[in-house]
Amino acid sequence: MEISTMQTIETLGTVAFSISGSFAAMQRRLDPFGVLIIAFVTSIGGGTVRDLLIGDTPVAWMRDVNYCLLILLTSLATIFFKTHIKKFKVTLFLFDSAGLGLFTMLGIQKGIMFGLSPGICVALGTITGCFGGVIRDTFLNTIPLIFRKEIYATACILGGILYFTLKHFNIKEDVANISVIAFIFVFRIVVVKYKLTLPKFGY
Amino acid sequence: MEISTMQTIETLGTVAFSISGSFAAMQRRLDPFGVLIIAFVTSIGGGTVRDLLIGDTPVAWMRDVNYCLLILLTSLATIFFKTHIKKFKVTLFLFDSAGLGLFTMLGIQKGIMFGLSPGICVALGTITGCFGGVIRDTFLNTIPLIFRKEIYATACILGGILYFTLKHFNIKEDVANISVIAFIFVFRIVVVKYKLTLPKFGY
Amino acid sequence: MEISTMQTIETLGTVAFSISGSFAAMQRRLDPFGVLIIAFVTSIGGGTVRDLLIGDTPVAWMRDVNYCLLILLTSLATIFFKTHIKKFKVTLFLFDSAGLGLFTMLGIQKGIMFGLSPGICVALGTITGCFGGVIRDTFLNTIPLIFRKEIYATACILGGILYFTLKHFNIKEDVANISVIAFIFVFRIVVVKYKLTLPKFGY
Numbered sequence: 001m002e003i004s005t006m007q008t009i010e011t012l013g014t015v016a017f018s019i020s021g022s023f024a025a026m027q028r029r030l031d032p033f034g035v036l037i038i039a040f041v042t043s044i045g046g047g048t049v050r051d052l053l054i055g056d057t058p059v060a061w062m063r064d065v066n067y068c069l070l071i072l073l074t075s076l077a078t079i080f081f082k083t084h085i086k087k088f089k090v091t092l093f094l095f096d097s098a099g100l101g102l103f104t105m106l107g108i109q110k111g112i113m114f115g116l117s118p119g120i121c122v123a124l125g126t127i128t129g130c131f132g133g134v135i136r137d138t139f140l141n142t143i144p145l146i147f148r149k150e151i152y153a154t155a156c157i158l159g160g161i162l163y164f165t166l167k168h169f170n171i172k173e174d175v176a177n178i179s180v181i182a183f184i185f186v187f188r189i190v191v192v193k194y195k196l197t198l199p200k201f202g203y
Numbered sequence: 204m205e206i207s208t209m210q211t212i213e214t215l216g217t218v219a220f221s222i223s224g225s226f227a228a229m230q231r232r233l234d235p236f237g238v239l240i241i242a243f244v245t246s247i248g249g250g251t252v253r254d255l256l257i258g259d260t261p262v263a264w265m266r267d268v269n270y271c272l273l274i275l276l277t278s279l280a281t282i283f284f285k286t287h288i289k290k291f292k293v294t295l296f297l298f299d300s301a302g303l304g305l306f307t308m309l310g311i312q313k314g315i316m317f318g319l320s321p322g323i324c325v326a327l328g329t330i331t332g333c334f335g336g337v338i339r340d341t342f343l344n345t346i347p348l349i350f351r352k353e354i355y356a357t358a359c360i361l362g363g364i365l366y367f368t369l370k371h372f373n374i375k376e377d378v379a380n381i382s383v384i385a386f387i388f389v390f391r392i393v394v395v396k397y398k399l400t401l402p403k404f405g406y
Numbered sequence: 407m408e409i410s411t412m413q414t415i416e417t418l419g420t421v422a423f424s425i426s427g428s429f430a431a432m433q434r435r436l437d438p439f440g441v442l443i444i445a446f447v448t449s450i451g452g453g454t455v456r457d458l459l460i461g462d463t464p465v466a467w468m469r470d471v472n473y474c475l476l477i478l479l480t481s482l483a484t485i486f487f488k489t490h491i492k493k494f495k496v497t498l499f500l501f502d503s504a505g506l507g508l509f510t511m512l513g514i515q516k517g518i519m520f521g522l523s524p525g526i527c528v529a530l531g532t533i534t535g536c537f538g539g540v541i542r543d544t545f546l547n548t549i550p551l552i553f554r555k556e557i558y559a560t561a562c563i564l565g566g567i568l569y570f571t572l573k574h575f576n577i578k579e580d581v582a583n584i585s586v587i588a589f590i591f592v593f594r595i596v597v598v599k600y601k602l603t604l605p606k607f608g609y
Binding site for chain 3: 236240251255258260261262264265266268271272341342
Binding site for chain 3: 138
């Protein structure tokens with residue numbers, strides 16, 4: 001996979017997470033500033049936690065102001081066109097799932113770059129993909145969605161395991177990357193479409 | 204602005220945030236230890252998040268035990284004299300606003316010191332000024348105030364923009380610093396006094 | 407105290423925190439994945455915050471995948487044998503207190519290793535011992551237990567003061583370590599057994 005392809009999908013993922021964060025904040029009736037902040041933490045939360053844990057500081061978004069501008073513009077657009085975008089919930093969900101796949105893949109790659117073991121790389125990928133949503137929900141004062149309804153992180157973990165399985169069989173890097181992103185993308189859609197969940201505990 | 208002046212106002216800001224944190228914790232009926240912890244995170248939260256994001260570790264308060272002592276003493280004093288201090292709500296609010304201004308200015312200066320771009324420096328300043336309150340409210344299990352009622356962070360952002368505008372016109376460093384601190388101080392007081400807010404979303 | 411002894415108790419502490427986190431998550435009816443995450447953050451939260459604050463990255467659990475495996479297995483075992491383990495609440499509580507003692511001691515040692523002052527070392531020890539629980543409760547959307555009911559952190563702080571007092575009188579390192587761990591262990595049991603609490607504020 002070429003660098004430019006990665007950047008394109010990362011940009012789409014950032015846009016999607018920014019939209020999802022904006023919606024979550026507006027549903028809680030925050031003011032526009034609060035909406036921007038929530039959009040921001042949803043988009044950069046995962047990568048920031050990842051960079052802090054491995055000590056790659058200043059964290060990514062501080063080194064490239066373009067991501068901040070992208071999030072700002074996306075969030076403002078979501079606020080102004082909110083009625084219109086609501087009709088595209090499916091589009092939003094697809095972008096969000098694509099972002100999840102790519103951010104997970106990026107996190108895994110960064111872990112490998114820092115010489116961490118495969119299990120930790122999968123954890124890093126999962127953190128990169130999911131933690132933006134965890135911080136968003138914590139700030140919005142709800143039990144993070146990730147712990148309740150969706151098999152969100154499970155997709156990241158299985159995707160990570162798939163990646164190292166593919167590498168074990170000497171699959172080409174590009175093919176492995178695309179396969180993992182596609183797997184997480186499809187897995188999440190199937191899970192949400194058929195409302196699959198892990199069993200809950202009844203006390 | 205001389206170093207000693209900066210330290211004086213920083214000390215006042217730390218004291219003010221410590222008092223505000225103590226009050227917030229006592230209103231939620233925490234025990235004295237909880238009050239101390241909340242006072243502590245309110246005072247050092249912003250600077251800690253800033254130092255973590257730019258990788259300036261060990262974080263500031265770990266390198267100077269005097270800040271911890273100052274927070275401890277302020278918080279204990281607030282607990283013991285709580286009836287008395289309640290009458291000085293205006294004084295507290297003024298100190299809190301001054302602290303907001305200075306901590307924002309310090310965050311911006313630290314960003315410049317680390318060679319970050321102006322937009323990121325403004326973000327760092329805002330984080331330094333506001334994040335103590337965000338962590339406090341998250342621990343106290345409420346939607347952080349910053350996302351709901353006050354145009355708190357807006358003051359920091361506008362102050363940051365003012366700073367780089369002044370520097371663009373070659374205003375002296377000292378004058379720029381004092382202007383920004385004064386602007387944030389006055390802006391916040393005016394906003395709270397006239398109950399100005401950003402528009403909310405009605406769903 | 408030999409390294410192997412330290413590792414044995416640290417392992418026991420990790421197991422205990424993992425069990426305690428799993429129970430807290432199951433009581434909130436999270437799905438198994440959520441339970442694993444909460445067990446994980448409870449076990450590694452304190453050490454992670456400590457390593458981030460002093461800048462010792464990648465953080466500890468990223469450098470040794472065995473801790474992750476240990477937490478995973480413990481949490482799975484807790485989920486499957488939950489009815490059985492409930493009867494051993496006392497055992498769980500004892501392990502949890504032992505873990506608290508040891509993690510506090512480890513945090514203090516790491517602070518000394520990084521050349522920090524005694525007061526900051528005590529803070530680091532307290533963070534290492536307590537922060538896993540703080541993060542757990544924040545994610546589970548309750549006011550952290552540490553701020554409400556138990557004199558949890560007080561045990562760590564008094565233990566830390568005890569350590570530096572013993573060192574001041576030139577007590578042997580091993581004896582000091584064991585004394586502090588035992589003190590925190592016993593102090594917490596006594597406090598919980600006799601329901602001792604710091605006074606609350608009545609408004």
